[in-house]
Amino acid sequence: MKHLSPVFVSLILAFTCLYTTPAQTAPFQDGETVVFLGDSITHGRQYHSFIYDYYLTRYPDRKIHFVNAGISGDSAGGAMRRLEDDVISKSPTTVVVMLGMNDVGRSNYVADPTEKQLEAQAGSLERYEANMDALLDRISKETEAKFILLTPTPFDQTAEIERENQPGCNDGLAKCAELVRKLATKYDAQVIDLHGPMTSFNLEQQKDDPTYTIVGFDRVHPGIPGNVMMAWLFLKGQDAPATVSHIEFDAEANKFPGTKNASVSNLQITEDSRTFSVEEDALPWPIHAEGSELLTKLPIIEDLNQQIIQIKNLKSGNYTLTIDGETAATHSAEEWAEGINLATIPTTPQSIQATEVAKINEKRRSAETRLRGYACVRWFLGRYIDPDDFEAINEFMKSKEGETGYYLSKVPTYLAEWENRGEVEAMVLKLEKDAQEAAKPVPRIYKLTKSQN
Template identity: 30%
Template sequence: MPKQFRAWAGLGLALLLAGALQAQPLVQPGDHVVFYGDSITEQRMYTRYVQQYLLTRYPDYELTFHNAGWSGDTAGGAVGRLERDVLTLQPDLVTLFFGMNDGGYRALDEPTVTGYRNNMDRLVGALVDAGVRVVVFAPPCVDPDRRAPLAEVDYNAMLRALGVAGREIATKYRVPFVDVFTPMLGAQRALKAADADFTFIPDAVHPNAAGQLVMATIMLQGLGAEPPAPLGSYDVTTNQGTGLRLTDGQPRRYEFALTQPLALPFWIEAGSAGAAKQIGADTQMGQRLTLTGLEAGTWQIEVDGNPATTATAAELAAGVSILGGDWSPRAKQVHDLIADKENNYYHAWRRIRLPFEAQPAMPAIYDGLFAADQGYHDLLWDLTQTTSQPTLTVMRAPSSENLALGRPYEVSDPNDYNWGIGGLTDGSWNPGPNGSFATGASADLPKHATIELAEAAPVSMVVVGVPNFGSTRTVRVALSLDGQTFTEVGSHEFALGPTQRYTFTFAPQEARYVRLIWPDRYPDERGYSPNFAFATECTVHTDAD
């Protein structure tokens, strides 16, 4: 994370309270939380991240969430629809995220700030009078590089002033205030300093997934959400650790089993993982792994055979936080289900209840959709109780390029259906006929595919993947210098079902030919005849140093 961002984050990520802190956390067991805001809330993105994290971090709380965001709204407009859109839901806690439209997209002036302050006073006062707990969020920043008029009026100066006004109202009512603006602007400046074309607000106002993750991280910090429990720590020189047990130690490759069940992780889109690390979201939401005693260099971390992250030995010694990413299918199910839940409620509220309120048939439809909303919550409460004890694999990352990329190969049982032609060395790990490899359907075993490298090299690492279909079981790797005499260097049995990768590491061996061997299969048919052998990709690398 850039030093500039850490400095700004330290300013804004701390929970800023206008009054004394209560002993109890801001989000309590059984709470019904309503997100109240404008189009940035209606986007249903930061709200999804906040819900996902709180539901997975506190699975026993049985939290309920609803989104009452309305495009173009202001604090004044929110006062007018408060009873209809929020209080009828009988919330315990309401977050307020207004200000973007309140400033009118013009230069800073005191009457505008005063108007916002007065409307926030009315809004917070009404919620407090109704017995609702309130959290005031400062408005987010804009990206003036993306819209010249916003740069000309310095609209961020207006938003900063509105945030100060919001803090004053929070002070008056002794409710929590979270400064979203300052750390978000700091992150934007730091990322632009590294890349002048960077933005996480493409239209200048509405953040994309990375920007929404910035806001969600700040909000979760402000709500007092704790980081998840660590994965564990281990010293490979003393073979001692906490939470981890070494199950397999090979040259430059270690496998660990968790000694305690692991709670469901936080999942984000793979494309946001890099940005997440830059903005500090992995520290808030990731599960921490600490490994000491590793030799210097870069290491790959896999969870259940799926890539999770890379880190240097020094970084692992200090501890790295791993986000859920693609290695946790159940966590992705929770993320996607929350999106479906929010869309269902939006449909019930905005497409059925409000436009057809006077129609006699409306309540039956709305009540049915609202019952489905409760069903979504019930399912989420069940899913977030899920625990697992995955296998962690830590291995030296290759320093060489993939020597097998685009290289030709011969197959003992060629595929006659034009399925996955070239897919073994095309550089794509995507399952399917356009990215994976398949042998023919002959029942004879073993089968093999032999890759010819451009020239002989001291090979020390081969990575093989299998898709989430087919009956592939064991894959063996053998090397040869002349294409005639092969020496086996590793064997791995894949589980039936999930998409997986396995990294074979071994002492460097001079080779020009790399052979994958399928000696057996599972008897179960999963989408295709068990006689086919599949692989998503094979990469070949020289010694890590």
């Protein structure tokens, strides 16, 4: 995969800044409830969970509640029917909205569109603007929430893959992005642009590998790398801080002239070692292993994951740092003086702790996705019958015997599990608390020793 040039990365960041509005540009605060309203990319994907990983580990003293309000197949118009249950009843402080993939009318984008198809494309965009306007208007009137509007992720119309293509669809989504920015002005909302940077990144990668896609091999749903990029863009849009912690130690003076997000104590000195206790305010952001391919392509570590220890004025030679008795890193005196980013070392106790937090959070996300599966079925059945009338549902399913489809396939699970949904809801809340508890930093013992040659 191609390594992006510094110039191209700068262009991506400039593009992001250009199309990220400054309204409410700040990280979420303690006590917030953040609802992510969207379609299948919110319902079943991980970008919001990766963002939550960041908040759990960077702000372990904050209790922030994330709510998945995605529905597979939904649109701006369809979301209006479920606002009470999925958004308003949650008393959100912030609503993050990403819709458009099912609004743009993908089937009308073909290599040589007819006049009728071109009219349908234009009509879809008109309805998208009107429905998004109505959606935001109702939320603004019935809650006190701020808005963060995400431009829709791209449809990959350029990857040379076997999946059926809809040429021009991504251009339609670019127009949806323009409409999102227009509506943001009306509702004093922050816009975070996903569409522009992800499209640019995709095109740059495809210069060397025409089969590459940041979106996904169905051209619609981003995989893990795409979701990591989405989380990075979101957090950058919030001006989320890069620093996990920064510790500076002067080995000649045996002093700590500067620390940030950490406290240091109990310095013990021997002829060939320095031992001290460190208690940090945060953990490194645990980035999913399948997203690691992006770490050499985009400045994700530089922007969001800086856990620096800088040791100056060491005598010439190599030195090994252990943390809680485990080897963390060995570097020359010159390298320690420059500073070492511990967040890039997966075997430190802090990285291991952060990874455990992410595992708990993934269990939380998975359980919440079960709840979204129930909501998805209710959204589908609500078009035809009362989703609380199981007798009517069974009759409806009999009438559909022999038919297949995503929503119909989910109805039996809904019938079997809906009455016990409270157990899943309780599981989500317990896992949220477990993740918050697991994210609390603990004191660590650092020991720096001169290596034996």
